[in-house]
Amino acid sequence: MSLLEIRDLSVEFPAGENTVKAVSHVFFEIxxxxxxxxIGESGSGKSVIGLSLLRLLPANAxxxxxxxxxxxDIFSLRPSELRKIRGKRISLMPQNPAGxxxxxLKNRLQIEEVFEERGVNKKEGMKKSLxxxxxxxxxxxxxxxxxxxxxxxGGMRQRLIACMSLSFEPELVIADEPTKGLDPEAKEGAVExxxxxxxxxxxxxxxxxxxxxxxxxxxxxxxxxxxxxIVELDEASKVLNTPSHPYTKGLIRAQxxxxxxxxxxxxxxxIDLPEGCFxxxxxxxxxxxxxxxxxxxxxxxxxxxxxxxxxLQ
Numbered sequence: 316m317s318l319l320e321i322r323d324l325s326v327e328f329p330a331g332e333n334t335v336k337a338v339s340h341v342f343f344e345i346x347x348x349x350x351x352x353x354i355g356e357s358g359s360g361k362s363v364i365g366l367s368l369l370r371l372l373p374a375n376a377x378x379x380x381x382x383x384x385x386x387x388d389i390f391s392l393r394p395s396e397l398r399k400i401r402g403k404r405i406s407l408m409p410q411n412p413a414g415x416x417x418x419x420l421k422n423r424l425q426i427e428e429v430f431e432e433r434g435v436n437k438k439e440g441m442k443k444s445l446x447x448x449x450x451x452x453x454x455x456x457x458x459x460x461x462x463x464x465x466x467x468x469g470g471m472r473q474r475l476i477a478c479m480s481l482s483f484e485p486e487l488v489i490a491d492e493p494t495k496g497l498d499p500e501a502k503e504g505a506v507e508x509x510x511x512x513x514x515x516x517x518x519x520x521x522x523x524x525x526x527x528x529x530x531x532x533x534x535x536x537x538x539x540x541x542x543x544x545i546v547e548l549d550e551a552s553k554v555l556n557t558p559s560h561p562y563t564k565g566l567i568r569a570q571x572x573x574x575x576x577x578x579x580x581x582x583x584x585x586i587d588l589p590e591g592c593f594x595x596x597x598x599x600x601x602x603x604x605x606x607x608x609x610x611x612x613x614x615x616x617x618x619x620x621x622x623x624x625x626x627l628q
Contacts, residue, residue, distance in 0.1 A: 316346060317344040317347075317383075317455075318345055318384070318486060319368070319382070319384050319521070320344040320382070320383040321342055321346075321380070321383075322342050322382075322383070323340050323341075323379070323381070324378075324380035325338055325340055325378070325380055326360075326363050326367055326372065326376055326377070327376070327377040328375060328376055329375055333586045334377075334586065336543055336586075336588060337360050337606040338360040338364055338544075339544045341364060341380075341540075341544065341545055343538050343548060345487070347519055349519055349520075349535045349536065350520040350522055350533050350534045351521050351536055352508075352512050352523075352530040352534035352537040352538070352551060353429055353522070353524075353540060354537055354540070354566070355525070355540035355566070356525065356541070356578075358538055358582060359540040359541040359542065359582070360525055360542075360544075361491075361523045361525075361540055362400065362410060362492065364523070365491050365523050367382075368382055368405070368489065369389075370389070370390070370401075371407075371465070372604070378390065382546065384400065384404075384487070385486075402433075403433065403483045403485065404485055404486050404487070405486065405487045405488075405489065406481065406483070406485035406487070407489045408490040409476070409494060410491040410492035410523075411495070412469070412475070412476045413464065413465075413472055415476060415494075416464035416476070418463065418464055418465055418473065421460070421461060421462065421463055422460050422462055422463070422464060422467075423460035423503060424430075425464075426440070426444050426460065426475075426478075426479060426482075427440065427441060429479050429482055430444075433483065440482070443481055443482065444456075444478055445460075447478045447481060448478050450515070451474050451477055451478055451481075451512075453474050453614065465514070470498075470500070470501030471494060473497070474506065474508060479511065481516065487518075488512070488518050488519070488520045488521070489521045489522075489523070490509070490520060490522050491518075491523045492524055492525065493509065493522070493524065493526075495504055495525075501561065502526065505526075505529060505569055506529055506532050506533065506554065509529065509533045510532065512531060512576035513533060520533075521554060522534055524624045527555055527566070527567065530555065531551055531552070531555045532558075535548065535550070537550075539558075539560060541562045541582070541584065541593060541594055542588065542594070543585060543591070544621065545619070545621065546562055546563070546619055546620070546622065547560040547618065547619065547621070549618025549619065550617075553616075559615060559620050559622070560622050561600050561616070561622065561624065562594050562598070565578040565597075566578070579597055580597040581597075583596070590607065591605050591606045591607050592605045592609060592622070592623065593602075600624040602623065604623045605623050610622055
């Protein structure tokens with residue numbers, strides 16, 4: 316059963332006389348208990364999707380399409396109705412834990428604020444949080460609460476944010492670039508953390524990341540984004556071990572363990588997208604059809620792909 320269903324989601328931002336097409340006609344569903352990953356290069360539109368689900372984009376964003384949560388259209392909700400979902404039933408782990416925490420307040424006060432906002436007794440809330448911190452592998456949580464955010468390592472800040480996000484037992488967790496800026500040791504800890512959240516808490520998650528190792532370890536299915544649209548969608552093991560789309564293949568070759576072979580060229584401008592396939596200028600398989608006609612998403616080997624080349628195979 317689908318917990319979240321996205322249909323034809325597009326997001327644009329005015330830029331003077333032009334328009335930046337950040338996300339174009341995205342669709343996917345997230346099943347209950349599933350971890351669904353969205354991967355791609357920086358600027359591919361991944362985080363815009365996550366923020367649009369909770370209507371946290373800037374006021375000038377032009378959003379179209381529909382997003383259903385338990386069958387209810389989130390985009391049609393009034394602000395007062397959305398506040399009952401945001402942070403409680405759907406929780407966001409922001410991509411920059413250091414930026415999400417107030418540097419001049421001790422961690423305890425920031426945790427208490429979460430419960431105070433929801434009208435929960437602070438003492439009871441802190442008891443719950445301390446238990447959760449221990450489960451999320453934070454040592455000596457009492458001491459940690461009396462520190463400031465800058466006194467924590469990147470990995471500890473991430474776990475603190477995770478604790479705050481899980482405090483109200485949300486039905487869906489959106490994790491936005493959780494390993495961004497972390498050192499290798501902290502990245503390994505992130506895999507352990509999200510595996511624990513998935514297996515022990517059974518949380519449904521939308522994991523937005525450029526970390527393919529994390530995605531392979533934690534995700535059940537993956538959507539690959541390029542220039543604001545999904546180009547491949549399938550089971551995580553298939554996408555990352557036997558990719559079909561040329562862009563996905565390039566992403567995997569660019570990983571350190573595969574020799575750091577960079578993708579040639581650059582992503583196209585979102586103000587002036589090319590005709591045909593958005594990836595054709597960087598693709599070694601491109602043909603005349605790729606220059607002329609934009610490919611539609613189509614079923615392929617049990618998944619979905621946006622590519623003319625595959626139709627020739």
